Amino acid sequence: MAANNMADAFRPAVQSVLLARSHAFSTQTPSQPGTPPAAISGALAGSMLNDAAIEIAPETWRSRSGPTTRYGRIQELGGWMSGHPEMHWMQPPGIWHHSTGHALPPRPYLKPTLDLLAGDGTLTEAAAEGFGAALRAVV
Numbered sequence: 001m002a003a004n005n006m007a008d009a010f011r012p013a014v015q016s017v018l019l020a021r022s023h024a025f026s027t028q029t030p031s032q033p034g035t036p037p038a039a040i041s042g043a044l045a046g047s048m049l050n051d052a053a054i055e056i057a058p059e060t061w062r063s064r065s066g067p068t069t070r071y072g073r074i075q076e077l078g079g080w081m082s083g084h085p086e087m088h089w090m091q092p093p094g095i096w097h098h099s100t101g102h103a104l105p106p107r108p109y110l111k112p113t114l115d116l117l118a119g120d121g122t123l124t125e126a127a128a129e130g131f132g133a134a135l136r137a138v139v
Contacts, residue, residue: 003053003063005130006123010065011048013122014113018045033105036112037075044069066110078106 082101
């Protein structure tokens with residue numbers, strides 16, 4: 001229960017970070033490299049799922065939370081995007097740019113959110129609540 005509670009606290013926090021900024025389709029992102037991506041459709045935030053906790057060693061449980069979109073990892077870490085339909089976007093004052101591949105800078109959203117929730121005690125509190133609930137269920 002502790003591992004599940006931590007994932008349950010993490011997922012909506014990441015979704016909030018991902019939906020904090022947005023931009024219209026076919027416009028350049030306002031997100032600077034090193035900051036979370038700006039949403040176009042909200043698909044990345046909507047793809048965040050949690051796996052139910054599993055026991056990976058005696059008294060050690062793991063629950064995972066993360067995106068299921070194919071571009072979730074490259075947004076977090078950056079890298080080269082190619083092999084997709086030609087991308088196009090407009091920059092003011094109406095100049096169109098085209099690309100069949102490009103280097104995407106890292107726009108981390110998972111690690112900064114994890115660091116924030118670990119640092120402010122949110123994950124510790126979620127784990128303690130889950131652990132307490134598990135103990136009460138046994139007693």
